[in-house]
Amino acid sequence: xxxxxxxxxxxxxxxxxxxxxxxxxxxxxxxxxxxxxxxxxxxxxxxxxxxxxxxxxxxxxxxxxxxxxxxxxxxxxxxxxxxxxxxxxxxxxxxxxxxxxxxxxxxxxxxxxxxxxxxxxxxxxxxxxxxxxxxxxxxxxxxxxxxxxxxxxxxxxxxxxxxxxxxxxxxxxxxxxxxxxxxxxxxxxxxxxxxxxxxxxxxxxxxxxxx
Numbered sequence: 001x002x003x004x005x006x007x008x009x010x011x012x013x014x015x016x017x018x019x020x021x022x023x024x025x026x027x028x029x030x031x032x033x034x035x036x037x038x039x040x041x042x043x044x045x046x047x048x049x050x051x052x053x054x055x056x057x058x059x060x061x062x063x064x065x066x067x068x069x070x071x072x073x074x075x076x077x078x079x080x081x082x083x084x085x086x087x088x089x090x091x092x093x094x095x096x097x098x099x100x101x102x103x104x105x106x107x108x109x110x111x112x113x114x115x116x117x118x119x120x121x122x123x124x125x126x127x128x129x130x131x132x133x134x135x136x137x138x139x140x141x142x143x144x145x146x147x148x149x150x151x152x153x154x155x156x157x158x159x160x161x162x163x164x165x166x167x168x169x170x171x172x173x174x175x176x177x178x179x180x181x182x183x184x185x186x187x188x189x190x191x192x193x194x195x196x197x198x199x200x201x202x203x204x205x206x207x208x209x210x211x
Contacts, residue, residue, distance in 0.1 A: 035186045060156045067153040068183040079135045081184045095158045111201045114194035
């Protein structure tokens with residue numbers, strides 16, 4: 001879910017621009033890397049993010065998109081995409097955006113909500129736990145996989161959350177994580193978000209247990 005916004009000075013050139021953009025993406029659409037291309041008028045999400053924050057959120061989305069593009073270019077695996085989510089949340093904890101107890105509570109609430117949405121049963125949880133063990137068996141992300149775009153994304157995420165506090169900070173965190181996951185995956189975003197939160201909760205509970 002990547003947005004490319006253009007501010008047209010001459011509306012007569014709009015059709016030429018969209019046609020050229022479609023031609024440019026044809027190879028990626030044919031290969032399946034780009035699953036869908038939509039052309040729409042951009043409407044700022046003022047109600048969700050607030051007039052005071054919308055410009056900063058849009059700047060963050062630009063940083064987010066550049067980071068996701070770098071992951072796609074490197075053909076990052078699904079499990080490593082989940083690991084990047086865990087890294088981001090750990091950076092938020094270290095920066096004291098949330099304390100550890102509050103963060104676990106937030107992640108558990110989100111995980112429980114997604115589990116309920118997907119009507120998970122005992123067999124589903126067994127499969128998730130098996131997948132988590134496979135995920136855990138892989139090495140942690142190395143410093144080699146950290147680049148300027150990932151560092152910029154971490155800094156941007158921390159900075160924008162620090163702009164607000166209380167329940168608004170929690171809501172902004174979950175909204176931004178939602179948009180991040182939507183960009184990471186071209187399909188089944190809600191299911192991937194469910195798995196991400198499940199793995200994230202497991203990671204945090206494990207770290208708490210070992211101190």
